[in-house]
Amino acid sequence: MVRRMKPLMPGLISESQSAFVKGRLISDNILIAHEMLHALKTRDSCSKHFMAIKTDMTKAYDRLEWPFLRKALLALAVWKDQAFSRDQAGRPHVTLYLFIMCSEILVQLLQQAESQKGITGLKVAAASPAITHLLFADDSLFFCRANNDEADHLLDIINAYCVASGQSVNQDKSTIVFGKKLPTDRKLSLKIRLRIPNDGGGGLYLGLHESFSGSRVAILRSLTEKLSLRVNGWRSKFLSQAGKEVMLKAVAMAMPTFTMSCFRIPKTVCAEMISIMARFWWQKNEETRGIHWAAWPKISIPKKEGGLGFRDIECFNTALLGKQLWRMLLHPDSLLAQVFRGRYFKDSSPLFAKLGSRPSYAWRSLFSAQAILREGCESRGSRGEHSAMGRPPRSALPLVNNNLVLNDLLLQAGRGWDLNKVAIAIHPEDVQLVTSVSLGSASSDDTDSDRDLLLLVPWILWRLWKARNSLLFSSVDEPATQSLLRAREDLENWKAGLAYEDDTLCEANPTPQLTLNIDLLTGQGWTLCSVDGSWEASRLSCGLGWIILVGGEAGARLGSMAIPNVPSALFTEAEAFRWAVQCLSQTPHRKVHIFSDCKDVISALHDPAAWPSLAPLVYEILDLGQRFEEFEFSYRPRRSNQVADVLARAANQLQTYIPSLDFVIPSWLQLFIQADLQNSVLSI
Numbered sequence: 283m284v285r286r287m288k289p290l291m292p293g294l295i296s297e298s299q300s301a302f303v304k305g306r307l308i309s310d311n312i313l314i315a316h317e318m319l320h321a322l323k324t325r326d327s328c329s330k331h332f333m334a335i336k337t338d339m340t341k342a343y344d345r346l347e348w349p350f351l352r353k354a355l356l357a358l359a360v361w362k363d364q365a366f367s368r369d370q371a372g373r374p375h376v377t378l379y380l381f382i383m384c385s386e387i388l389v390q391l392l393q394q395a396e397s398q399k400g401i402t403g404l405k406v407a408a409a410s411p412a413i414t415h416l417l418f419a420d421d422s423l424f425f426c427r428a429n430n431d432e433a434d435h436l437l438d439i440i441n442a443y444c445v446a447s448g449q450s451v452n453q454d455k456s457t458i459v460f461g462k463k464l465p466t467d468r469k470l471s472l473k474i475r476l477r478i479p480n481d482g483g484g485g486l487y488l489g490l491h492e493s494f495s496g497s498r499v500a501i502l503r504s505l506t507e508k509l510s511l512r513v514n515g516w517r518s519k520f521l522s523q524a525g526k527e528v529m530l531k532a533v534a535m536a537m538p539t540f541t542m543s544c545f546r547i548p549k550t551v552c553a554e555m556i557s558i559m560a561r562f563w564w565q566k567n568e569e570t571r572g573i574h575w576a577a578w579p580k581i582s583i584p585k586k587e588g589g590l591g592f593r594d595i596e597c598f599n600t601a602l603l604g605k606q607l608w609r610m611l612l613h614p615d616s617l618l619a620q621v622f623r624g625r626y627f628k629d630s631s632p633l634f635a636k637l638g639s640r641p642s643y644a645w646r647s648l649f650s651a652q653a654i655l656r657e658g659c660e661s662r663g664s665r666g667e668h669s670a671m672g673r674p675p676r677s678a679l680p681l682v683n684n685n686l687v688l689n690d691l692l693l694q695a696g697r698g699w700d701l702n703k704v705a706i707a708i709h710p711e712d713v714q715l716v717t718s719v720s721l722g723s724a725s726s727d728d729t730d731s732d733r734d735l736l737l738l739v740p741w742i743l744w745r746l747w748k749a750r751n752s753l754l755f756s757s758v759d760e761p762a763t764q765s766l767l768r769a770r771e772d773l774e775n776w777k778a779g780l781a782y783e784d785d786t787l788c789e790a791n792p793t794p795q796l797t798l799n800i801d802l803l804t805g806q807g808w809t810l811c812s813v814d815g816s817w818e819a820s821r822l823s824c825g826l827g828w829i830i831l832v833g834g835e836a837g838a839r840l841g842s843m844a845i846p847n848v849p850s851a852l853f854t855e856a857e858a859f860r861w862a863v864q865c866l867s868q869t870p871h872r873k874v875h876i877f878s879d880c881k882d883v884i885s886a887l888h889d890p891a892a893w894p895s896l897a898p899l900v901y902e903i904l905d906l907g908q909r910f911e912e913f914e915f916s917y918r919p920r921r922s923n924q925v926a927d928v929l930a931r932a933a934n935q936l937q938t939y940i941p942s943l944d945f946v947i948p949s950w951l952q953l954f955i956q957a958d959l960q961n962s963v964l965s966i
Contacts, residue, residue, distance in 0.1 A: 410624030827929025
C-alpha cells in the first residue's frame with residue numbers, strides 16, 4: 283500500500299510540507315525557516331509588521347479522529363469510501379502518510395485564507411514567494427502580520443482544524459517570534475490574544491537552532507558536548523583499535539552530520555571535535571592521555587594513500603553544504619530555491635551568486651561551498667550559434683579570431699566536434715581538453731555525471747583481481763588500460779545478459795505484455811520509428827541509427843551517423859533518440875511513436891529529474907516532441923530492434939561522422955524490418 287501511495291504524494295502534498303515526500307528533505311524546512319526568522323530581524327518591512335508562531339501538537343498521531351481521516355482522504359480523492367479500513371490505516375508506514383494528508387486540509391484552509399486576504403504571508407525579498415506556513419509532520423510554523431485581525435483569523439483556522447481532527451495545541455510548548463522593531467505593547471497584546479506566553483527565536487526547530495545571534499562557537503559547542511559524552515562512555519568498554527575505528531567512523535563522525543548539512547561548523551568547534559576523537563583514539567586508559575604518534579590530518583587521509591580514512595570534518599561539511607546548492611541548481615522550482623533565489627541570486631545561478639548584504643548564516647554557510655562546487659562541475663557546451671567560447675583560446679595560428687563561437691568548431695549537421703577545425707583554431711595542448719567536453723542541448727548548461735561509471739566499478743575490481751592472479755601465478759603483467767577495456771566489455775556483456783533475461787521473462791510471462799497492433803496504429807495515422815545506438819569503449823565513439831518501420835511515406839525513412847568522444851553507452855542511446863526525434867520533427871509526420879531498447883532512456887523521459895546526467899538531452903527530446911500532434915515512446919526488447927542496431931553498428935564501424943539520410947529503404951534491410959514487426963512487443 284505504501285508503494286502505491288508513494289508516487290502520489292508529491293502531487294497531493296503541497297511544497298510547504300517536506301515530511302515523507304520523495305524529493306523533499308527536512309533540511310529544506312530548516313533553511314527556509316532560518317531565512318524567514320532572519321528576515322524578521324534584518325528586513326525593515328518584516329521586522330516592523332510580521333511575526334512567526336511555532337506550535338506544538340499534543341500527541342498528534344494518537345489524537346487523529348477516524349471520521350476526519352476518512353473525509354480527508356475522500357476530499358483528496360485518495361480512496362473510495364468503500365475501499366478503506368481501519369486495519370489499513372493502522373499500519374505504521376501508512377499512518378505517517380495519512381497524517382500528512384490530514385495536515386493538507388490545514389494547508390488548504392491557510393491557502394484559502396491567504397487568497398481571501400485574511401492572512402498575509404512573509405516574504406524575505408520582493409522576488410521571493412510569500413509563505414504563511416511550514417509543516418513537517420507535527421511541527422508547524424506559521425507566519426502572518428502582527429495585528430489583531432490576522433492573529434484572530436489564524437487562531438480560528440487552527441482551532442477549526444483541531445476541533446475537526448481531534449488535534450490539540452500545547453500552549454506551553456508553543457512560541458512566538460516577533461519582528462525586531464515591533465512595539466512592546468503590541469507584543470504583549472498578541473501573546474494574550476493567542477494565549478502563547480513564550481518568546482521564540484532562541485530555541486530549536488526540527489532539531490537545529492532557529493537563529494544564530496551572538497557567538498556561533500558558543501551556540502554550536504553543543505555538538506562538542508554531545509560528542510564528548512558519547513565518547514567518554516566508550517572508554518570503559520576496552521575496545522581494540524579496530525573497534526575504536528568502527529565507533530569513530532560509524533557513530534562519532536555521524537553525530538554532527540545533520541547540523542553540517544545546513545550550517546558551517548566554526549573551525550574552533552571542528553578542532554575541539556577532532557581533539558576529542560584523537561584523544562580517544564590514542565588513549566590506552568582513562569588515567570593517561572596517550573602518545574599521539576601521528577597528527578590527525580595524517581591519519582585522516584584515505585587508506586589507499588597510507589592513512590586510516592577518517593573523515594576530514596571541514597571538508598565533509600563543505601560537501602554537505604555543496605549538496606544543498608546542487609539541489610537548488612537541479613530543482614529551481616522547489617520552494618527552497620525560490621526563497622533563496624529571490625533573496626540572493628535573482629538574476630544568476632546558485633553557483634555564481636554573490637554573498638549579498640546582511641545575509642543569513644544559512645546563506646553564508648552555503649556560499650562557502652560555492653568555490654569547491656564550481657571546481658568539481660563539468661559544464662556541458664551549448665550548441666547555439668551565438669554561444670561564445672569564453673576567453674579567447676590560444677590558437678595554433680598567428681592570428682586569433684576573438685569572435686570565435688562554439689558552433690564554429692562543430693560538424694555542420696551533427697553534434698560532434700569537427701577535429702580539423704579544432705586543430706586549426708585551438709592550441710595543440712588544449713585540443714584534448716576541448717574535445718572531451720560533452721555537448722548538450724541548444725540552450726542549456728548542465729553538469730555531467732555518469733551512472734555507467736558506478737556500474738563499471740565492480741567489473742574493474744574483478745579485472746584487477748584477475749590481473750593480480752595472473753601476475754602472481756603466471757608471471758603475466760597485464761597493462762592497466764587492458765584491464766579497463768576488459769572491464770568495460772564485461773559490463774556490456776552483463777547488460778546484454780540482463781536484456782536477454784528481460785526477453786526470456788517476456789516470453790515466460792505473457793500477462794504483463796500485449797502484442798503491438800500495427801494495423802490499428804497505422805490506420806490511425808501513426809508513424810512507428812525504431813532507434814538504437816552502438817558505443818565502442820576503446821575509441822569512445824558511437825554510432826546512431828533510426829528507421830521508420832511503418833507509416834510516413836514522405837520524408838527520410840532512415841538515418842545513421844557516428845559521433846566521436848562520447849562518454850558512455852547510456853549517453854549514446856539518449857543521443858540516438860534525440861537525433862531521431864530531431865530528424866522526424868523536420869518531416870510531415872504528425873503522430874509519432876518511437877521505440878528504444880534502453881529502459882534507462884525511457885525512464886529518464888518519464889522522470890528527467892531522476893537522471894541528471896541525461897537531463898539536457900531529455901528536455902530537448904521532450905521539447906522537440908511538442909512539434910508533433912501526438913508523441914509517444916516506449917521500450918521494446920533488443921530482439922525486436924535489430925534493424926536500428928544494424929544501422930548504428932555500421933555507422934560506428936565505418937566512422938561515418940557525416941549524417942546519412944535515405945528516402946528509400948534498401949532491400950537487404952527488409953528482412954530485419956519484417957523480423958522486428960513480428961517480434962514487436964510493448965512492455966506495460
